[in-house]
Amino acid sequence: MLEDKNQSRTSLSELGEFGLINHLTKHFTIQHQSTIKGVGDDAAVLDKSELQTLITTDLLVEGIHFDLSYMPLKHLGYKSVMVNLSDVYAMNGSAEQITVSIAVSNRFSLEAIEELYAGIQLACNTYKVDLIGGDTTSSNTGIVISVTAIGKVKKEDVVYRNGAKETDLIVVSGDLGGAYLGLQVLEREKQVFKVNPNNQPNLEDYMYIIERQLKPEARKDIPRLLKELEVKPTSMIDISDGLSSELLHICNQSKVGCKIYEDKIPLDPQVISTCEEFDIDSTMVALSGGEDYELLFTISIDDYDKIKGNPHLTVIGHITEEVTGLKLVTRANQELELKAQGWNSFTEGKN
Amino acid sequence: MLEDKNQSRTSLSELGEFGLINHLTKHFTIQHQSTIKGVGDDAAVLDKSELQTLITTDLLVEGIHFDLSYMPLKHLGYKSVMVNLSDVYAMNGSAEQITVSIAVSNRFSLEAIEELYAGIQLACNTYKVDLIGGDTTSSNTGIVISVTAIGKVKKEDVVYRNGAKETDLIVVSGDLGGAYLGLQVLEREKQVFKVNPNNQPNLEDYMYIIERQLKPEARKDIPRLLKELEVKPTSMIDISDGLSSELLHICNQSKVGCKIYEDKIPLDPQVISTCEEFDIDSTMVALSGGEDYELLFTISIDDYDKIKGNPHLTVIGHITEEVTGLKLVTRANQELELKAQGWNSFTEGKN
Numbered sequence: 064m065l066e067d068k069n070q071s072r073t074s075l076s077e078l079g080e081f082g083l084i085n086h087l088t089k090h091f092t093i094q095h096q097s098t099i100k101g102v103g104d105d106a107a108v109l110d111k112s113e114l115q116t117l118i119t120t121d122l123l124v125e126g127i128h129f130d131l132s133y134m135p136l137k138h139l140g141y142k143s144v145m146v147n148l149s150d151v152y153a154m155n156g157s158a159e160q161i162t163v164s165i166a167v168s169n170r171f172s173l174e175a176i177e178e179l180y181a182g183i184q185l186a187c188n189t190y191k192v193d194l195i196g197g198d199t200t201s202s203n204t205g206i207v208i209s210v211t212a213i214g215k216v217k218k219e220d221v222v223y224r225n226g227a228k229e230t231d232l233i234v235v236s237g238d239l240g241g242a243y244l245g246l247q248v249l250e251r252e253k254q255v256f257k258v259n260p261n262n263q264p265n266l267e268d269y270m271y272i273i274e275r276q277l278k279p280e281a282r283k284d285i286p287r288l289l290k291e292l293e294v295k296p297t298s299m300i301d302i303s304d305g306l307s308s309e310l311l312h313i314c315n316q317s318k319v320g321c322k323i324y325e326d327k328i329p330l331d332p333q334v335i336s337t338c339e340e341f342d343i344d345s346t347m348v349a350l351s352g353g354e355d356y357e358l359l360f361t362i363s364i365d366d367y368d369k370i371k372g373n374p375h376l377t378v379i380g381h382i383t384e385e386v387t388g389l390k391l392v393t394r395a396n397q398e399l400e401l402k403a404q405g406w407n408s409f410t411e412g413k414n
Numbered sequence: 415m416l417e418d419k420n421q422s423r424t425s426l427s428e429l430g431e432f433g434l435i436n437h438l439t440k441h442f443t444i445q446h447q448s449t450i451k452g453v454g455d456d457a458a459v460l461d462k463s464e465l466q467t468l469i470t471t472d473l474l475v476e477g478i479h480f481d482l483s484y485m486p487l488k489h490l491g492y493k494s495v496m497v498n499l500s501d502v503y504a505m506n507g508s509a510e511q512i513t514v515s516i517a518v519s520n521r522f523s524l525e526a527i528e529e530l531y532a533g534i535q536l537a538c539n540t541y542k543v544d545l546i547g548g549d550t551t552s553s554n555t556g557i558v559i560s561v562t563a564i565g566k567v568k569k570e571d572v573v574y575r576n577g578a579k580e581t582d583l584i585v586v587s588g589d590l591g592g593a594y595l596g597l598q599v600l601e602r603e604k605q606v607f608k609v610n611p612n613n614q615p616n617l618e619d620y621m622y623i624i625e626r627q628l629k630p631e632a633r634k635d636i637p638r639l640l641k642e643l644e645v646k647p648t649s650m651i652d653i654s655d656g657l658s659s660e661l662l663h664i665c666n667q668s669k670v671g672c673k674i675y676e677d678k679i680p681l682d683p684q685v686i687s688t689c690e691e692f693d694i695d696s697t698m699v700a701l702s703g704g705e706d707y708e709l710l711f712t713i714s715i716d717d718y719d720k721i722k723g724n725p726h727l728t729v730i731g732h733i734t735e736e737v738t739g740l741k742l743v744t745r746a747n748q749e750l751e752l753k754a755q756g757w758n759s760f761t762e763g764k765n
Contacts, residue, residue, distance in 0.1 A: 081663075099466065100574065103575075103667070104505065104574050104575050104576075104667075105470060105500075105501040105502075105504035105505050105575070105650075105651055105652055106468040106469055106470035106501050106502055106504070106505045106507070106563075106565065107468065107469045107470070108466050108467070108468060108505070108567075108572055109466060109467040109468075109469065110466055110467075111462075111463055111464055111465055111466055111467075111569070112462055112463075113462055114462055115450065115459050115460060115461055115462055116459070116460040116461075116462075116467065117457040117458065117459060117460075118457055118458045118460065118511070118513060118546060118547060118562070118564060119456060119457035119458070119547060120513045120515055120547060120548060120549055120560070120562060121515070121549050122515040122516075122517055122549045122551050122558070122560055124517045124551055124552070124553050124554075124558070125554075126553075126554045127517070127551060127552055127553060127554065128551070149456075150456040150457050151456075151457055153456035153457070154455065154456050154457045154459070156457070160469070162469060162471045162562060164471055164472070164473040164560055165473075166473055166475045166478070166558060195469060196469060196470060196471060197471060198471055198472050198473045200473055200475055200478060200479070201475070201478055202475050202477075202478060202558070203475075203476075203477045203478065203555065203556065204554065204555050205554065207473070207475070207517060207553070207558050207560075209471070209473060209515055209558075209560035211469070211471060211513060211562045212457075213469060214457065216459070218462070221459055223451065223455050224454075224455050224456070225455075299456075300456055301456055312432075316454070316455075
């Protein structure tokens with residue numbers, strides 16, 4: 064499928080660890096004045112600031128979080144930055160710096176790692192963040208990527224998971240379920256390819272959902288949009304594990320319940336058609352699929368008019384008192400208990 | 415040897431990812447007022463500060479950086495924090511927070527991971543740093559630990575690698591070579607144990623060097639000591655890869671050369687006796703051994719009287735002009751070229 068056809072192959076040991084770091088990071092430029100010292104010393108140095116600092120980190124492991132038989136390394140680099148920036152935006156902040164550490168086996172050539180860093184660089188340029196440090200080392204098998212993102216937020220702007228109040232509206236950005244379905248399509252094509260390597264996949268009908276899986280975009284625009292609309296969410300979280308799981312986090316931490324409506328959950332037409340093709344329930348996909356990296360937040364009902372009709376935002380329900388629990392109201396007007404069935408790396412996959 | 419004899423074994427999947435994070439971090443307490451929000455949201459939140467922020471990160475991979483057949487998990491947790499704090503101290507700063515991410519295979523029980531976190535907690539309590547976040551996930555093989563440390567430093571106090579000037583004195587804290595030799599002893603005992611598992615190792619004569627390997631301490635005291643002595647180093651780096659490699663970094667970045675004296679390199683008597691036993695050159699061990707986590711720094715010759723006779727500090731040479739290169743003056747008064755032969759994970763070990 065998307066195998067690396069690049070024939071040139073330089074061994075990582077030819078450069079050594081410091082040579083490798085220098086080689087990989089030399090084309091990165093520093094964009095923030097707050098980055099006083101980036102790569103190249105014992106630690107990076109960031110300037111003092113009147114703002115609060117946000118720190119978040121994620122680990123991506125080959126065979127658990129991604130499969131290189133359909134995930135190009137450049138996309139993997141891009142995505143590994145996105146999943147971290149998304150967490151910064153979910154605090155209503157702006158991302159300014161990242162560190163990237165990788166452990167790679169000798170299966171990977173220098174050219175392969177350059178591809179990974181090309182994706183990281185594209186993410187840095189597009190999202191205006193500085194690569195300020197990291198670590199490169201070998202591993203016995205596969206590749207592990209650890210990214211830490213550093214952001215800034217005004218004290219009065221920071222949004223936690225624990226501020227949702229009864230009657231608040233529940234809002235999501237964009238649409239849900241695409242990333243999970245894109246993965247299903249890629250998994251299917253991988254099986255087809257295994258049987259007949261000459262079979263060229265026709266992925267035209269799935270471009271949107273495949274892009275959602277391979278090249279997700281963190282919602283940098285949402286904190287800015289909310290600022291423009293003069294709306295401060297009462298709680299916010301990014302949707303990495305599926306809508307149910309994230310709602311559970313907000314409700315648990317805010318000590319509230321919620322009611323969401325099946326017919327309000329935003330779905331792309333390609334998600335609906337592909338769900339029909341795969342004979343799976345699109346609501347289930349939106350609730351449990353994960354990896355969409357949209358933002359889920361709650362706002363005061365008084366702010367409804369400010370967001371009404373905004374094409375990026377959909378109200379899917381409202382916060383209730385804690386005793387009523389988490390409820391999904393189906394299209395048939397049935398009330399179902401919402402359970403978190405988000406992705407758990409310890410029970411799924413080849414662990 | 416140091417195998418875990420603990421018979422109780424809880425599968426990680428029983429808790430799930432969020433349950434696991436909560437379980438592992440619930441006994442950690444926040445010690446810094448600057449930590450506004452630690453574990454439990456999309457990102458940690460740190461308060462604004464008049465100081466500059468230091469960020470550093472390291473990745474430790476099983477089979478590359480450690481061998482669990484003689485590295486107890488509690489020590490591994492402790493050491494994984496030390497290697498990062500050491501980088502903060504090498505900037506002349508103070509460490510305040512860490513994030514810890516782990517990827518573990520299902521070979522590890524909950525009880526094993528609890529041991530790892532007990533070591534992390536001991537490090538946090540001893541060094542007064544807050545655990546503020548991280549990620550836990552599964553891996554297909556082995557364990558990977560990624561730690562990011564966050565520190566603070568006054569703008570006028572920060573020390574880079576690039577400030578060394580001709581005639582500056584070169585100083586190291588503590589003594590060198592112990593960690594590498596401790597590893598050699600542990601490797602030898604592992605081989606003995608393989609042949610006869612009933613053979614109980616007698617490690618009494620090697621306690622200091624084994625502790626240097628298994629439970630290194632980052633030199634938090636040195637930045638404070640230098641402040642008390644009213645000495646600001648002109649350059650500084652921590653000794654993680656061996657004295658030669660670190661000197662090369664300082665000389666390269668400062669565009670200077672250096673001359674160090676073999677008979678000045680501080681060695682513990684146990685290092686000398688064990689080198690004799692293993693028939694290896696103790697100077698070579700100090701130059702290339704690594705993992706001592708001492709600090710290497712340069713000071714103006716005008717500050718010599720302030721540090722003279724301090725039991726923690728040893729002057730081992732001085733900075734020269736760049737063209738003279740990096741020189742070791744042997745006990746026989748010969749001048750040898752210093753080469754960085756520090757540890758390179760891409761060429762050594764089972765990569």
